[in-house]
Amino acid sequence: MAEITSLREAVNELVHDGDTVSLEGFTHLIPTLAGHEIIRQERRDLTLVRMTPDLVYDQMIGMGVARKLVFSWGGNPGVGSLHRFRDAVENGWPTPLEVDEHSHAGMANRYVAGASNLPFAVLRGYQGSGLVAESETISTVTCPFTGEELAAVAAVNPDVTVIHAQRADRQGNVQLWGILGVQKEAVLAAKRVIITVEEIVDELEPRPGGLVLPEWVVTAVAPVPGGAHPSYAAGYTTRDNSFYSDWDAISRDRDTFTEWMDEHVLDAELDSKGAAR
C-alpha cells in the first residue's frame, strides 16, 4: 500500500546516489518540485531518464546531480536551448554528462517494454539514423515469422519513477487526466514510485479520459500543491509560459544560474503542504 508522506521523506527514503531515476511528464504534470527536493538532498551520479527533459532536468544537471541523461528531446519548449544541459555536454560543467539519445518512438517503447517485463521492444524506427551507432540500447531483431529486420530498443526499468498527478485518495490511489504522456508506463516500469499530487481527497470522482493508478503500484504519495510549476496540472493550475521564457536568461550564465538556484531552490523550505516557499 502506498504511504502518504512528505516529499522530503519520500526522496530521502527512496532515491539513492547512483540510481536510475525517471521524472516523467510530457509538458503537462512535470514533477518539478520533486526534482528540487532531489537537488536539496544532494543526490549524485544519477542516471536521469525522460523523453522530454526540460527546465527541471536543466536545473538538476546544472546542480551536478546527474552522471548520464537518457532522453529523446532536450530543450526549452517554444523558447530554445537548455543552457545547463548544453554546458554539461559541451564543456563538462559542473560535471561531464554522458548521453543516450533516442527518438520519441524509441523511448516510449523502451518504457512499454519495461512496464511489460520484457527485455526489449520492437518498432519500425531508426533506419538510417546516426543515433544507432551512438547508442548501446538500439539494435535490430529479425522477425521470426516474416524474416523482416526491425529495430529493437532495450527496456527501461528505473529504480525510481517520479510523477506529478492531480489527486490521490487517502489510500494512495492516484488519479490523473489531460495529457498523460508516458507516465503510466514509466510508473509500471519502475521498482519504486513517488507521486506528488495537488491534493488528497476522500474519494476520487471519475474523470473523462482519466487514469487511476492503484495504490499497490505506488510506493509513496506526497501532497505538493503547485508541484508541477512552471508546468501545469489540468484543472488546478495553468502553464507559466513567461517562466519558460525567463529561464533562458537565468540559465545562460553559470553564476546567474547558481545564484537563482541558491535563492529559489536550496534556500527554499517546504511548507506544511509540501510546497516550496
Next chain:
Amino acid sequence: MIEWTADEMMTVASARTLAGARTCFVGIGLPSTAANLARKIHETGLVLIYESGTIGAKPSILPLSIGDGELAETADSVVPVPEIFNYWLQSGRCDVGFLGAAQVDRFANINTTTIGRARQPDLRLPGAGGAPEIAAHAGKVLITVRHSKRVFVDRLGFVTSVGFGTGAGDRERLGLQGAGPTEVITDLGIMKPDPGTRELTLVEVHPGVTVEQVVEATGWPLVVADEVATTPAPTENELSALRKLHADTKEAHSARS
C-alpha cells in the same frame, strides 16, 4: 499592394502545401503555425496530430509547446504517447509529417543532434524528438525552416532523421514506408527533390527574391530547375487569418501572465 514579411510568406506557402491533406503529424514552432493556418484557410477538416497524444486538436491560439492545455481541451481524442507513435504514426495513418530542422542537406536529411564530434560536440542540439519516425512513416514529409548557409549545409556531421539518405533508392533500401520529403519551404522559396536523383532542386522563389539570393544562402551548389516559378503572393484572406492567429495568441498569453 498589401505588404508582408518573409516569415509570413514562408508560413502561407507552407499552409498551402497542406491543401487536401487529411491528417498531419505536426512539429512545434514553424510547422505548427503553418498547420494551424492551414486549418483556418482550407476548411477541409485537416486533422492535427501532436506527439503529446492529442488527435484532432483545434487550438484557437498557437501552442507554445506540444503539450499546451489548449491542445488537449480541443482535441477529438487524447491518447498516451506510446500509442501516438505506434498506433497512429507507425501504422501509416498520417498523410503528412511536418518538421522543422536545425540543419538540412541536399537530400533533405535532418540533423537535430550535434554539431562537431558526436561525443564531445561543439554544439549540443535538442535531439531527435519524434522526427526520425515521422520522417520514416508519414505518407509524405514537409520541412520548413529559414534559409541560410548555417542551416542548408554541404555535409551533415550527424544524420538524425532520414530524408533521402544518400540519394535515389536509399529510402527503399532502408525500408522507410513513407514517400519522404516532398517540399522544403523556406523564407526565400521552395525546393523539391528531383524525381530521379532525389537532390533538392529550387523550383520556386517567393516574390521579390532572386534565384541568386537562394543559391547564395545555400551551403552547396544548389540545383536550380529550368523554370523557376514565383510563389503567388499571400492573399488578403491568408494574411489576415495568419495575423489574427498571432494577435489572438499574443493576447491570450499576455492575459495569462
